Amino acid sequence: MPKESAHQTQWYSNGLILDDLVNANRFPDWITIAAFYKALHSIERLLARHKEHPKSHAERRKILSQTKYQTLLTAQIVTDYFDMYNASLDARYECIIPTTTDVNDQLARLARIDAKVASIP
Amino acid sequence: MIKKWTDDQEKQIRLSKLSFAGTAPLADFSPRSRQLPLQPLMPRTRLAKKQKYEFEEVDTPIGRVIRASILLGATSSTTETPAMVVLKSLVDALENLRLLEAIYGYVEGNTSKVVAIADDLSSVQRDAIWRVNLDFQRRYPNIDVDIRILQRRGRALSDVYEDDGSAVIAREHALV
Numbered sequence: 001m002p003k004e005s006a007h008q009t010q011w012y013s014n015g016l017i018l019d020d021l022v023n024a025n026r027f028p029d030w031i032t033i034a035a036f037y038k039a040l041h042s043i044e045r046l047l048a049r050h051k052e053h054p055k056s057h058a059e060r061r062k063i064l065s066q067t068k069y070q071t072l073l074t075a076q077i078v079t080d081y082f083d084m085y086n087a088s089l090d091a092r093y094e095c096i097i098p099t100t101t102d103v104n105d106q107l108a109r110l111a112r113i114d115a116k117v118a119s120i121p
Numbered sequence: 122m123i124k125k126w127t128d129d130q131e132k133q134i135r136l137s138k139l140s141f142a143g144t145a146p147l148a149d150f151s152p153r154s155r156q157l158p159l160q161p162l163m164p165r166t167r168l169a170k171k172q173k174y175e176f177e178e179v180d181t182p183i184g185r186v187i188r189a190s191i192l193l194g195a196t197s198s199t200t201e202t203p204a205m206v207v208l209k210s211l212v213d214a215l216e217n218l219r220l221l222e223a224i225y226g227y228v229e230g231n232t233s234k235v236v237a238i239a240d241d242l243s244s245v246q247r248d249a250i251w252r253v254n255l256d257f258q259r260r261y262p263n264i265d266v267d268i269r270i271l272q273r274r275g276r277a278l279s280d281v282y283e284d285d286g287s288a289v290i291a292r293e294h295a296l297v
Contacts, residue, residue, distance in 0.1 A: 089269070094271070
């Protein structure tokens with residue numbers, strides 16, 4: 001199972017792809033998806049630190065729903081993650097092209113998640 | 122102009138029979154602006170009394186699932202699993218938000234899953250739904266509680282979610 005450092009590396013790599021897509025101002029669906037996967041590895045960095053290694057999205061959802069993580073991250077951050085995941089499903093499988101508002105929402109949620117995880121020692 | 126419903130929508134209207142219950146006023150949320158005109162999914166009806174659920178086990182392409190249907194005034198005689206109890210409570214909680222046009226739910230083993238459908242929701246409105254998911258998952262750690270939000274964005278319901286044999290809890294959102 002990946003260590004915290006591996007998730008950090010993946011988080012950084014996903015961020016590079018996301019930056020390229022945002023700068024190109026194209027493919028809002030892939031911006032949405034890349035943003036979600038960056039957030040996922042941000043969360044995974046924290047979970048790995050606490051010896052948690054979810055094997056599925058469902059398992060990750062259960063872990064994040066625990067009072068411990070709602071307290072550590074705040075309920076807003078956990079709902080941010082849930083919404084980002086939902087948006088990525090829309091982009092990947094429902095052929096929904098995100099609007100500018102959707103993309104801005106997704107990036108705002110990512111920024112909050114990254115900031116919160118970075119602030120936790 | 123009278124809107125013609127698709128076969129699926131006709132089926133859902135017959136299945137649900139009446140709109141969902143509740144006497145509280147609609148929550149004061151303002152929907153986001155849309156490019157397409159709002160298309161009501163189902164005819165407007167008066168609010169009805171609380172409806173009871175009837176469950177049956179059926180074999181579907183995704184496995185043996187519990188199909189939920191609405192029977193006004195009926196009481197369920199089916200033995201309820203914990204996941205079914207959670208599902209009904211979850212649907213009630215989501216209905217109380219007064220944000221959704223339709224709610225589809227099913228139980229499979231220890232999974233209680235809801236597909237929540239609305240035309241368009243703001244991020245604040247979606248957060249209200251995610252907090253319900255959080256709350257229920259925390260309260261029932263042995264059940265996999267999963268909510269999926271699908272936004273129609275002006276599309277017909279049949280384009281958004283097809284009944285592939287999964288259990289359905291269909292609700293009509295009484296628009297004011």
